[in-house]
Amino acid sequence: GQQVMQIPQYQHVQEGEDFTTYCNSSTTLSNIQWYKQRPGGHPVFLIQLVKSGEVKKQKRLTFQFGEAKKNSSLHITATQTTDVGTYFCAEERYSTLTFGKGTMLLVSP
Amino acid sequence: NAGVTQTPKFQVLKTGQSMTLQCAQDMNHNSMYWYRQDPGMGLRLIYYSASEGTTDKGEVPNGYNVSRLNKREFSLRLESAAPSQTSVYFCASYRAYEQYFGPGTRLTVT
Numbered sequence: 720g721q722q723v724m725q726i727p728q729y730q731h732v733q734e735g736e737d738f739t740t741y742c743n744s745s746t747t748l749s750n751i752q753w754y755k756q757r758p759g760g761h762p763v764f765l766i767q768l769v770k771s772g773e774v775k776k777q778k779r780l781t782f783q784f785g786e787a788k789k790n791s792s793l794h795i796t797a798t799q800t801t802d803v804g805t806y807f808c809a810e811e812r813y814s815t816l817t818f819g820k821g822t823m824l825l826v827s828p
Numbered sequence: 829n830a831g832v833t834q835t836p837k838f839q840v841l842k843t844g845q846s847m848t849l850q851c852a853q854d855m856n857h858n859s860m861y862w863y864r865q866d867p868g869m870g871l872r873l874i875y876y877s878a879s880e881g882t883t884d885k886g887e888v889p890n891g892y893n894v895s896r897l898n899k900r901e902f903s904l905r906l907e908s909a910a911p912s913q914t915s916v917y918f919c920a921s922y923r924a925y926e927q928y929f930g931p932g933t934r935l936t937v938t
Contacts, residue, residue, distance in 0.1 A: 761930060762871065763929070764927060814859055814922055817873075817887075818871045818872070820868060820869060
């Protein structure tokens with residue numbers, strides 16, 4: 720089935736540094752969603768990207784969908800300790816989600 | 829609104845035992861889902877239900893059964909638990925394009 724590859728698996732940054740996670744597919748993605756899961760918690764929806772080349776911002780978070788709809792990225796500017804968690808991308812197709820394996824972000828104060 | 833609720837929060841089973849994980853949502857959503865999450869594996873879809881009375885297999889359905897009891901409730905049953913089913917199980921419901929997840933059930937099979 721469709722596979723969504725996410726890198727890196729893990730990243731440890733100092734507070735104030737930037738962070739980026741990437742999501743890649745060998746085939747054209749339908750829609751891309753991003754979720755955040757805090758340690759011990761459940762996934763929480765962040766955003767959906769639908770259009771080729773789409774860029775959306777939420778405060779310090781910037782989400783991009785590639786021109787060919789085969790990749791997406793989430794960039795966090797000036798990380799804070801509250802950004803700690805695992806960030807998942809997921810392809811949304813016919814109301815079902817196929818998740819990447821996630822990027823775990825650790826932020827040291 | 830409680831959103832999506834799951835019971836129990838934790839469960840320990842012995843190999844071969846059966847159990848049912850319960851999920852309910854109070855948001856009047858048509859679609860509901862069951863996922864399992866294993867370390868380093870992300871979330872994998874077990875079964876989903878697009879509407880009351882319908883269920884479909886996801887990526888990893890073997891060893892599980894589901895029941896969409898009504899619009900609110902969607903249960904997941906393990907008939908004969910195996911150690912490979914040790915995992916965290918999440919239920920979710922869906923509206924527009926957003927999935928809402930429950931708090932999860934942490935299941936250990938020994």
